[in-house]
Amino acid sequence: MSKQIVILGAGYGGVLAAxxxxxxxxxxxxxxxxxxxxxxxxxxxxxxxxxxxxxSEQAIALPLEKLFKGKDIDLKIAKVESFSVDNKEVKLSxxxxxxxxxxxxxxxxxxxxxxxxxxxxxxxxxxxADDANKIFNHINEKIRKYAETKDEADAAxxxxxxxxxxxxxxxxxxxxxxxxxxxxxxxxEDVKLMLVEAGPKILPVLPDELIERAQTSLEAxxxxxxxxxxxxxxxxxVIELKDGQKIKANTFVWTGGVQGNPLIGESGLEVNRxxxxxxxxxxxxxxxxxxxxxxxxxxxxxxxxxxxxTAQIAWQMGELxxxxxxxxxENKAFESFKFVNSGTLASLxxxxxxxxxxxxxxxxxxxxxxxxxxxxxVRYLSHIKGLFSLAY
Ligand code: NAD
Numbered sequence: 001m002s003k004q005i006v007i008l009g010a011g012y013g014g015v016l017a018a019x020x021x022x023x024x025x026x027x028x029x030x031x032x033x034x035x036x037x038x039x040x041x042x043x044x045x046x047x048x049x050x051x052x053x054x055x056s057e058q059a060i061a062l063p064l065e066k067l068f069k070g071k072d073i074d075l076k077i078a079k080v081e082s083f084s085v086d087n088k089e090v091k092l093s094x095x096x097x098x099x100x101x102x103x104x105x106x107x108x109x110x111x112x113x114x115x116x117x118x119x120x121x122x123x124x125x126x127x128x129a130d131d132a133n134k135i136f137n138h139i140n141e142k143i144r145k146y147a148e149t150k151d152e153a154d155a156a157x158x159x160x161x162x163x164x165x166x167x168x169x170x171x172x173x174x175x176x177x178x179x180x181x182x183x184x185x186x187x188x189e190d191v192k193l194m195l196v197e198a199g200p201k202i203l204p205v206l207p208d209e210l211i212e213r214a215q216t217s218l219e220a221x222x223x224x225x226x227x228x229x230x231x232x233x234x235x236x237x238v239i240e241l242k243d244g245q246k247i248k249a250n251t252f253v254w255t256g257g258v259q260g261n262p263l264i265g266e267s268g269l270e271v272n273r274x275x276x277x278x279x280x281x282x283x284x285x286x287x288x289x290x291x292x293x294x295x296x297x298x299x300x301x302x303x304x305x306x307x308x309x310t311a312q313i314a315w316q317m318g319e320l321x322x323x324x325x326x327x328x329x330e331n332k333a334f335e336s337f338k339f340v341n342s343g344t345l346a347s348l349x350x351x352x353x354x355x356x357x358x359x360x361x362x363x364x365x366x367x368x369x370x371x372x373x374x375x376x377x378v379r380y381l382s383h384i385k386g387l388f389s390l391a392y
Contacts, residue, residue: 003030003329006090006100008080010036010064011044012314013106013293013321015384018073020322027072030329034064035092037079041067041386042129045311046377048165050132051253052172053140054350058392061129067386080107085268085287102289102325105264105276106318109295109309112259118234119160123254126165135253139173140180142250143191147184153237155191156249160231160239161256162197164205164346167214169255170195171349174221193223194249196241198230198256203354205308205344210354213365217352231256258309264296272298272306281324281334282317291324293317299337313339315380345373 005021007014018034025032040061049055064075079093083103090098111125124135139157146154157173159166174193181188195202195218202225203211215225226241231254233240239247260274269276270286275298277285282297284290294314298306307313320337327334343357346369353369356362364372381387 002028003101004099005030005032005102005104005325005329006098007032007034007104007106008083008090009106009108009294009296010034010038010041011106011108011294012311013296013318014104015041015064015067016315016318017104017106017291017293017321017325018068019071019384020319021325022071022073022322024323024326025329031074032072033074033076033098034068035076035078035080035090035098036064037077037093038128038130039064039075039077040129041384043377043380043389044127047126047129047132048169048172048347050129051126051135051169052176053136054172054176056392057129057133059389062384062386062389066388067384080263082263083267085284085290088289100289102291102329104291104293104318104321104325105267105269105284105296106293106314107261107263107296109258109275110261111254112257113254114256116231116233118236119231119254122234122236123160123252125254126169135169135251139251143180143186144184146190147186151250152192153248153250155186156247157191157193157251158239158247158249158253159195160252160254162195162199162202162225162227163255163257164203164344166195166197166253166255167202167218168347169253170223171218171221171347171352174218174223175349175351177222188222191222192249194226194247195223196226196229196231196239196247198228198242200228202227203346206346206354206356207361207363210356210363210365214346214348214354217348221349258295261296264292275306280336281327282321282337283324283328283334289328291321291328293321299339301339307339310344311380312342315383316340342376345369345376347373 083090276292295309345355355369
């Protein structure tokens, strides 16, 4: 009888699991259903560009129908309301319930607010194409308003969190600001573009030399860094920092961290800080018929520290799960997950970037790093046969 495989989420992990499992199972051997809340596969490593308005939505949000064409994958556009791994049931927002022989959980992560009062209600986030469009429209509107009101808060843009998301976003905004200022006839120097980081430095995953390069490059384009200063409270448009200073900004984007999707903690899967624990085959440690990919899983590296939740690890996990689903359902030998780290690439706007590349972390900066970032995107798109998005 045909096996039922259900994949929750069509981010990097879910899409790669779906595409890869089809290499091992024909349509008559297994039915593959992918559930996703949006009809697109979103290249979230490029969202900062959409938020700043220098790329079109079609370039980074690829229609799933197109990606799955001819692959015999059933696509369900709905939100997962809940799932129970003990009952082997998935409840969707369209009131349907799915059952499965094997389940893949690839539901990504959510923004973490760390219980900071007023933060969630008074900030925007950058987790989806919709979020990115919202940020873009919001900044446009505030700059347009500033031209009329000269209210300094309208020209104040604050990014909370100096990890890769915050820094890449601030770099794109810095690059686009001169054009936007011109559009509304304001002096670009009136715009206060700031980034606040709790830790002593931005981009702590990179070596000091590259951190300095990033900071200098962005400061030269008008970004002001406030480091060693956690956001402690937000009240309307007033953002309070640990030293007591209050920043009034009508644009505040929070990129201060991510946490597991709460559905995972509620599903009955064994979890570690909200992310599902998995064995070397990426199988849940508590439920053998469930595989977990990407930010939804926690996978411990050689030094017993969890790998950070990145696109490249999600991609590799999804691909391995594609095979291990087959191994599980057909009683074949499993393959173990071995993460191949190709490095970390941080864009600093359109013309600058910093990166560490390969297993020996070779540092790169400037044009070579920018080109690597582009190449990494093209490589991924080519892998999923999504190069059509580059036409936009
Ligand atoms: P992150 O957790 O890596 O960074 C969040 C930053 O916010 C940290 O530096 C933290 O110190 C700071 N912060 C936390 N609380 C704060 C507070 N109260 N006030 C001010 N600052 C505060 O989150 P991220 O940047 O969204 O990245 C999430 C994951 O995605 C990471 O694993 C990252 O490597 C990955 N990522 C990778 C890329 C890339 O490879 N180019 C891009 C984006 C994200």
